[in-house]
Amino acid sequence: MTMATETGAPVDTTKTALQVTDLIKQFGGGRSLLGRPLPAVHAVRGLSFEVRPGEILGIVGESGCGKSTVARMLVGLESPTEGRITLREEPLAEPGKPIKRTVLARKIQYVFQDPISSLNPRKTIREILSAPLYYLRGMTESQRAERLKELMAAVNLRPEFLDRYPHEFSGGQAQRIGIARALAAEPEVLVLDEPVSALDVSVQAQVLNLLQDLRRQFNLTYVFISHDLGVVRNLCDRVAVMYFGRIVETGSTRALFDNPQHHYTRLLLDSVPGARDGTLPDEAANAELPDPFHPPTGCAFAPRCSAASEQCRQSDPELDTRRQDGQQVACYHPAGESAD
Amino acid sequence: MSRFMNISNALPLARWFGHRHSRTSPLQLLLRNRLAAAGLIVLIAVCILALITPWLPLHHPNQTALGNRLLPPGSDGHLLGTDHLGRDILARILWGTRVSLSVGISATLVAATVGSILGILAGYFGRHVDNILMRGIDMVMAFPYILLALAIVAVLGPGLLNALYAIAIVNIPFFARNVRGVTVTLRNREFVDAALLSGKGHARILLTEILPNVLPVIVITMSTTVGWMILETAGLSFLGLGAQPPQADLGSMLGEGRRLISTAPHVATIPGLMIFLLVMSINLLGDGVRDALDPRLKAGALRRPAARTRTAPAARQQPTGEPKGLLEVDNLRTEFHLDGQVHQAVNGPTFHIEPGECLGIIGESGSGKSVTAMSLLGLVASPPGIIQNGQVNYQRQNLLGVSDPVLRGYRGGELAYIFQDPLSTLHPLFTVGDQLVEALRAHRPLSYRAAWQEAVRRLEEVRMPNAARRAKSYPHQLSGGMRQRVSIAMALANDPQLIIADEPTTALDVTVQAQILKLLNRLREQKQASLMFITHDFGVVKQICHRVAVMYAGEIVEIGPVEEILARPAHPYTRRLIGCVPSVDYEGGRLAEIPGLPPQVSNLPVGCKFADRCDQVTDQCRAAPIELDTLNERHQARCIFAREVSA
Ligand SMILES: Nc1ncnc2c1ncn2[C@@H]1O[C@H](COP(=O)(O)OP(=O)(O)OP(=O)(O)O)[C@@H](O)[C@H]1O
Numbered sequence A: 001m002t003m004a005t006e007t008g009a010p011v012d013t014t015k016t017a018l019q020v021t022d023l024i025k026q027f028g029g030g031r032s033l034l035g036r037p038l039p040a041v042h043a044v045r046g047l048s049f050e051v052r053p054g055e056i057l058g059i060v061g062e063s064g065c066g067k068s069t070v071a072r073m074l075v076g077l078e079s080p081t082e083g084r085i086t087l088r089e090e091p092l093a094e095p096g097k098p099i100k101r102t103v104l105a106r107k108i109q110y111v112f113q114d115p116i117s118s119l120n121p122r123k124t125i126r127e128i129l130s131a132p133l134y135y136l137r138g139m140t141e142s143q144r145a146e147r148l149k150e151l152m153a154a155v156n157l158r159p160e161f162l163d164r165y166p167h168e169f170s171g172g173q174a175q176r177i178g179i180a181r182a183l184a185a186e187p188e189v190l191v192l193d194e195p196v197s198a199l200d201v202s203v204q205a206q207v208l209n210l211l212q213d214l215r216r217q218f219n220l221t222y223v224f225i226s227h228d229l230g231v232v233r234n235l236c237d238r239v240a241v242m243y244f245g246r247i248v249e250t251g252s253t254r255a256l257f258d259n260p261q262h263h264y265t266r267l268l269l270d271s272v273p274g275a276r277d278g279t280l281p282d283e284a285a286n287a288e289l290p291d292p293f294h295p296p297t298g299c300a301f302a303p304r305c306s307a308a309s310e311q312c313r314q315s316d317p318e319l320d321t322r323r324q325d326g327q328q329v330a331c332y333h334p335a336g337e338s339a340d
Numbered sequence B: 001m002s003r004f005m006n007i008s009n010a011l012p013l014a015r016w017f018g019h020r021h022s023r024t025s026p027l028q029l030l031l032r033n034r035l036a037a038a039g040l041i042v043l044i045a046v047c048i049l050a051l052i053t054p055w056l057p058l059h060h061p062n063q064t065a066l067g068n069r070l071l072p073p074g075s076d077g078h079l080l081g082t083d084h085l086g087r088d089i090l091a092r093i094l095w096g097t098r099v100s101l102s103v104g105i106s107a108t109l110v111a112a113t114v115g116s117i118l119g120i121l122a123g124y125f126g127r128h129v130d131n132i133l134m135r136g137i138d139m140v141m142a143f144p145y146i147l148l149a150l151a152i153v154a155v156l157g158p159g160l161l162n163a164l165y166a167i168a169i170v171n172i173p174f175f176a177r178n179v180r181g182v183t184v185t186l187r188n189r190e191f192v193d194a195a196l197l198s199g200k201g202h203a204r205i206l207l208t209e210i211l212p213n214v215l216p217v218i219v220i221t222m223s224t225t226v227g228w229m230i231l232e233t234a235g236l237s238f239l240g241l242g243a244q245p246p247q248a249d250l251g252s253m254l255g256e257g258r259r260l261i262s263t264a265p266h267v268a269t270i271p272g273l274m275i276f277l278l279v280m281s282i283n284l285l286g287d288g289v290r291d292a293l294d295p296r297l298k299a300g301a302l303r304r305p306a307a308r309t310r311t312a313p314a315a316r317q318q319p320t321g322e323p324k325g326l327l328e329v330d331n332l333r334t335e336f337h338l339d340g341q342v343h344q345a346v347n348g349p350t351f352h353i354e355p356g357e358c359l360g361i362i363g364e365s366g367s368g369k370s371v372t373a374m375s376l377l378g379l380v381a382s383p384p385g386i387i388q389n390g391q392v393n394y395q396r397q398n399l400l401g402v403s404d405p406v407l408r409g410y411r412g413g414e415l416a417y418i419f420q421d422p423l424s425t426l427h428p429l430f431t432v433g434d435q436l437v438e439a440l441r442a443h444r445p446l447s448y449r450a451a452w453q454e455a456v457r458r459l460e461e462v463r464m465p466n467a468a469r470r471a472k473s474y475p476h477q478l479s480g481g482m483r484q485r486v487s488i489a490m491a492l493a494n495d496p497q498l499i500i501a502d503e504p505t506t507a508l509d510v511t512v513q514a515q516i517l518k519l520l521n522r523l524r525e526q527k528q529a530s531l532m533f534i535t536h537d538f539g540v541v542k543q544i545c546h547r548v549a550v551m552y553a554g555e556i557v558e559i560g561p562v563e564e565i566l567a568r569p570a571h572p573y574t575r576r577l578i579g580c581v582p583s584v585d586y587e588g589g590r591l592a593e594i595p596g597l598p599p600q601v602s603n604l605p606v607g608c609k610f611a612d613r614c615d616q617v618t619d620q621c622r623a624a625p626i627e628l629d630t631l632n633e634r635h636q637a638r639c640i641f642a643r644e645v646s647a
């Protein structure tokens, strides 16, 4: 079944493009050279989600919640400690198996947060964009020349820019080059990690519109990571909210923004300045994330949650299907229930 | 000592090196440096002499003539005299220089190659590779290096080649450490990940992405160590462990001459002078190379900026009438003079702040918000900043013209700042409590104990959880939100009349931002202070500001009450800036983008600065500067169509 999404692009709701199952990532751990056990950071603590072909899945959450770690695992820059990632039922990453990076890079590509830092200062744009064409697509010199022109046109940059160096570009232009590089590999899925957070709003709008156009033009699927809820609401078809290495709520963008169920989702939305009813949540005494070296046994949000009960502190709630339209929430006492 | 220089954080260097279109090339910079140029000339002369030595009409360097022993310089047929075996010193010095130079340079190349490979591998692969390689390097460095060199020669046996190895080995750590440091910084840059995702393998990334960025560091390290290596080789030969008789090198000649220093001083003096000349010229050149490739490392480059922005006389005049509001800014103009260009960062904003009011300053990056705020109390770095014109009137004085002590008294006292990055204002080595105590005692005579109690009270006021204990924490032990609370407490320590907050929440998460905004607003109300709040977020403006000034290319293009401007923006830029912000409250469909980029402040147009991006532009807009048009008593806009648009 194909249906138009909120953002108007066709999404095949019967198929799954990307599937992530029980993903776990720990940094550190293991033993030192002298055999002492080392502390481990629990960055991602059991994460499952799927992305349908042609869809934009937004992942929101605050710094340190593990968004970037998930993104880096999706493209093979990190390998999962546990769990599986599959693309159209084909395994991409499994624990213990080496990452086949070139295979992966032809299917999933990444757009970086800092556009300038992701371009080598000593290489021309031509050299930077040619690398994926040569190493991943095996194109000849003349094929590459042709494709470079197409890529520059796709991201609205003049072909003369090909022979310039990264420092000669503004942030917005550099980010378009970063997008062009990701497109050069002809991937099915783009993982975008805060691609517009370093840009000014007027330039941000240019890049977001470009991303919309490219998705239609090349039938792309996006995983879009952001902490800007306004951007997510306007770009994404579905949203997953992360807190401390887990997804606490997921659903269609409209359902999630209009009827948030998890207390953390509510707090996030209420905290956006100048929005909603215009009052900000109270100045809480404790706004700290739990210690990633010693994750709590119960709900990680309990210390900040006004609805927390003994049950919440004892065990961590699982994602539950709440409604027919697939909104899921990991909470013992969802906020929407009494209000419904 | 230059050889112990550490260039591990030479990141701007790498960036700098990418500027192939920069105005002055490194070579030009080098030649402009007189000492380095002199060193280069001497070195070239010595090298040419050493190269052509075999073809010069000289005596054989090892040919003894006991009848001609110890002839003084200037003797017939022996320009520089002879040594204790009657050998011609001129011939020996030239051949010896040849040997010393080639050994020194070879040792440098060996050390540079091996050290750089180790450093790049350790820095790139990290973890166990790094651990093992760098532990090894540390072990080598644990010995005084001349002792180590002696030990190596003792094991390998004396001889020039073994001396070369010894010198190369003891110098490997310098290269390995410098190169590793730069590589670690580069490894963490995203372009390395990007190259991995472009299908490049590790070997290719090391060679084509990392190495070109590390090369300048290798060159700098080489140019600053080669002189030392020549000296060290000479040292080993001097001790009889390097060149073996009858072969001459500068060190062995010096060693042989040492015994005759009283009877025939020239035998030792001449090789001594040659060593001096050689090492001196190489080191001068090396320092020049370093300065040209990385200006930050230049001696004296760490100049402290002036304590106060340079201010032109035009900006120092005292106000004539009664200033408006608590603080009045009139026609402020701040420029940066860089590389012969004038960057007009602030172009005459005029505004005032009422007591108890929150004035927002909004604009995109580069629009001059921060420079405006920092100009008020002379906090713009000079050079390159200079305040050319304007007045900042507070209590009937122009702050741009008051004396330094008066200005210092206001800073952190009645007029306080909060910055985006609290770490830039907090000292990493003192507890936050001590820093608050210091801020309190700078403006008030308080005992330490009383000040500490006051500091804890101030931390409680900003709702720092567990304030008494947290006062003993160091800044790095606190989260971003807590640090920003500390810097707010510091700003409020002396009950300011005006708080200038420069994007204090931009680096924070949305839930933490909400708390800081609430906190600032509550404190402003409680203390009856004014707040000047710089931001690029209309949501923040709507949340806490009474009036807002919109800046573009250093000018205020619109100023007025927040509700009025949000509901009826009069300037096309304001309208479109509001239009391109995606809202959390509804789906807006396609975003309304503003095409193009703001103009460069080094080359501003005469007329409306927004003209190139404006869809209503007419010829009249570009003809002459556009004045602020008063729409009503409180609302002004800088557009010729402002009245029609807002109507
Ligand atoms: N290489 C690493 N080694 C150790 N800890 C790490 C590493 N990378 C991430 N972490 C930790 O993992 C957790 C999640 O980090 P991650 O970078 O994914 O967060 P994020 O949501 O992307 O944050 P931000 O928005 O600031 O980028 C954090 O506690 C972080 O400190």
Ligand code: SF4
Pocket: A262, A263, A264, A299, A300, A301, A302, A303, A305, A306, A307, A308, A309, A312, A317, A330, A331, A332, A333, A334
């Ligand atoms: S599970 Fe309990 S503590 Fe966690 S969000 Fe729900 S109500 Fe709050």
Ligand code: SF4
Pocket: B571, B572, B573, B608, B609, B610, B611, B612, B614, B615, B616, B617, B618, B621, B626, B638, B639, B640, B641
């Ligand atoms: S003055 Fe002209 S160019 Fe400038 S904003 Fe107004 S209409 Fe546009």
Ligand SMILES: [Mg+2]
Pocket: A067, A068, A194
């Ligand atoms: Mg991140």
